[in-house]
Amino acid sequence: MATDGAARAGLLETRRGTIETPVFMPVGTAGSVKGIRFQELEGDDLNPRIILGNTYHLWLRPGVETIKQCGGLHRFISWNRALLTDSGGFQVWSLGDRRKITEEGVEFRSQLDGSARFLSPEISMEVQAALGSEIVMVFDECAPGQAPLEQARRSMELTSRWAVRSRQAFDRLQREHADLGRIADEIPPARPGFARSVSLPGVPSLSGAQALFGIVQGSSHLELRRESVERTVEIGFDGYAIGGLSVGEEKPVMWEVVSRTAPGLPAKQPRYLMGVGTPEDLVEAVSLGVDMFDCVLPTRNGRNGQAFTSRGKLNIRNSQWAQDQNALDESCGCAVCRRHTRAYLRHLYISGEMLAGILLTHHNLAFFLDTMRRVRQAIRSGQFREFRQEFTARVNSGVE
Numbered sequence: 001m002a003t004d005g006a007a008r009a010g011l012l013e014t015r016r017g018t019i020e021t022p023v024f025m026p027v028g029t030a031g032s033v034k035g036i037r038f039q040e041l042e043g044d045d046l047n048p049r050i051i052l053g054n055t056y057h058l059w060l061r062p063g064v065e066t067i068k069q070c071g072g073l074h075r076f077i078s079w080n081r082a083l084l085t086d087s088g089g090f091q092v093w094s095l096g097d098r099r100k101i102t103e104e105g106v107e108f109r110s111q112l113d114g115s116a117r118f119l120s121p122e123i124s125m126e127v128q129a130a131l132g133s134e135i136v137m138v139f140d141e142c143a144p145g146q147a148p149l150e151q152a153r154r155s156m157e158l159t160s161r162w163a164v165r166s167r168q169a170f171d172r173l174q175r176e177h178a179d180l181g182r183i184a185d186e187i188p189p190a191r192p193g194f195a196r197s198v199s200l201p202g203v204p205s206l207s208g209a210q211a212l213f214g215i216v217q218g219s220s221h222l223e224l225r226r227e228s229v230e231r232t233v234e235i236g237f238d239g240y241a242i243g244g245l246s247v248g249e250e251k252p253v254m255w256e257v258v259s260r261t262a263p264g265l266p267a268k269q270p271r272y273l274m275g276v277g278t279p280e281d282l283v284e285a286v287s288l289g290v291d292m293f294d295c296v297l298p299t300r301n302g303r304n305g306q307a308f309t310s311r312g313k314l315n316i317r318n319s320q321w322a323q324d325q326n327a328l329d330e331s332c333g334c335a336v337c338r339r340h341t342r343a344y345l346r347h348l349y350i351s352g353e354m355l356a357g358i359l360l361t362h363h364n365l366a367f368f369l370d371t372m373r374r375v376r377q378a379i380r381s382g383q384f385r386e387f388r389q390e391f392t393a394r395v396n397s398g399v400e
């Protein structure tokens with residue numbers, strides 16, 4: 001592992017490939033990274049080694065039985081690289097009043113058909129075993145960013161008890177070979193022309209176990225965060241996530257929590273800041289010792305007409321781009337920036353053409369992934385501090 005200040009550049013070994021960190025993981029909520037074909041995703045422009053799947057969404061639809069029948073999530077969506085699945089805890093928390101939390105788990109009504117559903121640490125682990133992801137997240141409870149101390153404490157303690165139950169259920173499921181990503185021999189034969197083998201050199205087999213990550217909670221209370229780190233590390237996980245941030249708290253609060261929490265996590269294991277953030281946020285968090293990120297911003301904002309560029313955000317619907325012959329980002333070498341002008345992209349967006357969202361999503365993902373490539377390079381060459389200063393100054397200089 002190379003370090004530069006608190007920033008770290010390392011390798012995350014999974015059974016479906018070695019992943020260079022710091023890494024940005026595109027979000028594939030319902031089994032698709034919205035707006036991007038897998039062929040494009042695997043092309044040189046983007047080429048992420050790991051993407052996310054959302055347990056909550058996939059559990060509700062198509063349902064775990066369908067995914068089991070289809071041989072797990074990799075085979076269902078035809079993706080042979082690594083997957084991380086979240087636990088559903090955050091999505092259930094987002095339901096607000098429509099859910100009821102007990103010691104046992106969370107009762108809620110499905111957003112799809114209003115049916116009563118129940119999610120618990122054990123059920124989340126069972127679903128994630130069936131999905132067969134490389135990295136499984138514990139089932140946690142997320143308190144609002146501004147939660148008062150007592151509420152935040154109850155939530156953190158519940159998360160801690162659920163982490164123990166997640167660990168136990170996970171270990172049992174591994175022993176029972178319930179993990180569908182593991183059973184390579186029982187996966188149905190590949191369709192003609194469909195590459196089944198892992199393309200990365202040096203990856204011996206797909207039979208390794210899933211990894212399980214713990215999640216540190218505690219809202220904006222540093223004392224609770226410290227206690228949550230202790231309890232979570234004591235249970236023991238393959239990696240550690242910092243959860244419950246970017247949920248409405250002020251940015252300085254988030255940075256204080258990250259800067260005080262990350263150094264307390266085991267140095268040799270990956271640290272994952274969940275649901276964060278903008279490209280500037282990623283660079284900032286890397287400087288505090290974070291290794292992994294996921295966020296819907298590049299895809300969601302792309303569909304809404306917003307591009308992330310090396311000079312900050314650009315809203316393509318603005319009339320100032322109507323006849324602009326420049327690329328979205330003159331510093332970006334992605335297929336969209338090589339080929340199309342801002343004027344054309346704006347025309348597509350204003351006309352309601354679906355290609356607008358597809359092209360903006362492609363560029364945004366390229367920009368996020370390329371930023372992380374440059375971050376890794378800078379850390380390895382001992383120039384991360386300079387990189388960060390230049391990157392931040394440029395992003396804040398404004399799009400011309």
Ligand SMILES: [Zn+2]
Binds near residue numbers: 328334364367
């Ligand atoms: Zn581009």
